[in-house]
Amino acid sequence: MKYISTRGQAPELNFEEVLLAGLASDGGLYIPKTLPSFSPEQIAAWAGLSYHELAYEVIVPFVGDCIPENDLREMLQETYSVFSHSAVAPLVQLGHNEWVLELFQGPTLAFKDFALQLLGRLLDYVLKKQNRRVVILGATSGDTGSAAIEGCRHCDNVEVFILHPHKRVSEFQRRQMTTVLEDNVHNIAIEGNFDDCQNIVKESFLDQSFLPDGLQLVAVNSINWARIMAQIVYYFYSALALGSPQKSVAFSVPTGNFGDIFAGYLAQKMGLPIHQLVIGTNKNDVLHRVITDAVYEKSELHHTLSPSMDISISSNFERLMFDLCNRDGEKVRDLMEVLNSSSIRFDKKQALAVRALFTSASIDDDATCDLIADVFSTTEYLLDPHSAIGVGAGRICNTHKDLPMVALATAHPAKFPDAIAKAGIGIIPEIPHHLEDLLEREERYTVLSNDRAVVNQFMANNLSA
Numbered sequence: 001m002k003y004i005s006t007r008g009q010a011p012e013l014n015f016e017e018v019l020l021a022g023l024a025s026d027g028g029l030y031i032p033k034t035l036p037s038f039s040p041e042q043i044a045a046w047a048g049l050s051y052h053e054l055a056y057e058v059i060v061p062f063v064g065d066c067i068p069e070n071d072l073r074e075m076l077q078e079t080y081s082v083f084s085h086s087a088v089a090p091l092v093q094l095g096h097n098e099w100v101l102e103l104f105q106g107p108t109l110a111f112k113d114f115a116l117q118l119l120g121r122l123l124d125y126v127l128k129k130q131n132r133r134v135v136i137l138g139a140t141s142g143d144t145g146s147a148a149i150e151g152c153r154h155c156d157n158v159e160v161f162i163l164h165p166h167k168r169v170s171e172f173q174r175r176q177m178t179t180v181l182e183d184n185v186h187n188i189a190i191e192g193n194f195d196d197c198q199n200i201v202k203e204s205f206l207d208q209s210f211l212p213d214g215l216q217l218v219a220v221n222s223i224n225w226a227r228i229m230a231q232i233v234y235y236f237y238s239a240l241a242l243g244s245p246q247k248s249v250a251f252s253v254p255t256g257n258f259g260d261i262f263a264g265y266l267a268q269k270m271g272l273p274i275h276q277l278v279i280g281t282n283k284n285d286v287l288h289r290v291i292t293d294a295v296y297e298k299s300e301l302h303h304t305l306s307p308s309m310d311i312s313i314s315s316n317f318e319r320l321m322f323d324l325c326n327r328d329g330e331k332v333r334d335l336m337e338v339l340n341s342s343s344i345r346f347d348k349k350q351a352l353a354v355r356a357l358f359t360s361a362s363i364d365d366d367a368t369c370d371l372i373a374d375v376f377s378t379t380e381y382l383l384d385p386h387s388a389i390g391v392g393a394g395r396i397c398n399t400h401k402d403l404p405m406v407a408l409a410t411a412h413p414a415k416f417p418d419a420i421a422k423a424g425i426g427i428i429p430e431i432p433h434h435l436e437d438l439l440e441r442e443e444r445y446t447v448l449s450n451d452r453a454v455v456n457q458f459m460a461n462n463l464s465a
């Protein structure tokens with residue numbers, strides 16, 4: 001399997017290379033040159049496979065011969081054995097044809113564990129083979145940082161530096177990162193906001209001269225192809241459980257950077273019968289406006305009760321644009337150039353194509369609280385604010401009420417107690433057993449000024465041998 005850039009000017013890479021690549025050298029994102037596809041008979045034969053067995057079938061075409069079959073199988077088994085539910089991604093029924101797919105059973109209680117638990121193991125495997133080390137650098141407003149740290153804490157050949165905005169992430173989320181005390185894990189609190197953290201990361205990737213010879217930075221945000229790849233699996237897993245490929249299924253996805261739902265789009269292109277993909281956004285509705293107005297335009301950032309979806313632009317949308325432009329990298333390049341200074345207006349054909357693929361709804365904080373309260377009063381099921389947006393968008397957009405609508409539950413409610421309190425149902429979400437003593441554990445992190453040079457110097461000084 002070869003990977004190409006959405007902007008058409010970067011070298012083709014194989015899986016091993018794409019795993020270690022961040023942005024392509026032309027500024028684009030890597031995607032598979034050709035997508036594997038599966039017949040209904042092939043998909044039907046997977047019914048009954050366990051999560052890791054199915055993951056092998058879905059992922060193996062993307063990995064190609066970079067990892068021997070048995071090693072890949074073993075790695076997948078190990079990856080998903082750390083999830084606390086034996087189904088890994090269990091389905092819960094809320095109502096007639098209304099389902100929730102629980103993607104928060106991993107160690108950090110958000111769906112990002114599905115990709116980052118695997119990414120850590122893939123990196124470790126490939127780096128051991130090549131006998132080299134890399135440095136992971138990422139910025140987080142909450143969920144990505146803890147999932148990346150948890151995924152890489154046991155990797156001998158990976159050093160992890162995660163930047164979070166000082167005093168602007170919840171205590172629970174901070175402690176999920178800062179109580180990991182392994183020598184290769186470094187938490188930095190930046191005196192600034194999330195955008196400041198992200199800018200430091202971006203600039204550091206552009207000039208890596210502060211690192212000793214032979215070391216390079218690796219990205220853990222969803223520009224990394226392996227993250228998207230791992231997320232394709234649970235679409236197949238849940239659809240099979242609900243009767244696919246004989247039966248078609250719809251998904252509603254709480255969306256920020258468009259990584260999770262893009263994996264659903266790929267599952268559909270690979271042959272899974274998905275009749276509807278619903279984009280749920282909070283007040284940061286850049287993607288809802290793409291669907292309704294065919295205009296893609298950066299907007300002002302709003303802070304909401306669903307902070308993991310607070311974005312002003314969705315980086316992975318470029319991967320979809322590549323298909324909308326008939327895989328013409330030059331066209332994508334021109335459009336992204338336009339986006340730097342103004343907005344992209346899609347032509348009629350492209351607008352129709354997007355609407356044929358996606359529907360969308362934007363759900364504000366009040367409506368999110370109402371949904372949490374409503375679902376709790378009718379089913380006693382407690383949704384986190386992100387998952388509530390998934391359920392709400394699914395209800396608004398559902399076009400086939402006779403077929404299953406699956407809302408992706410992307411986080412555990414215990415991660416967002418303030419939002420649950422605002423919903424006014426008088427319930428405090430229960431913290432899963434393995435994190436019960438989180439507030440008593442020892443923490444370690446360093447506060448640094450919002451200055452790239454200071455951060456880079458700190459990194460150079462703190463690399464373990």
Ligand SMILES: *Cc1c(COP(=O)(O)O)cnc(C)c1O
Nearest residue numbers: 143256257258259260308410411
């Ligand atoms: C990251 C995240 C999202 C958004 O996912 P994207 O792939 O960025 O669209 C939604 N919910 C939760 C809880 C998250 O952590």
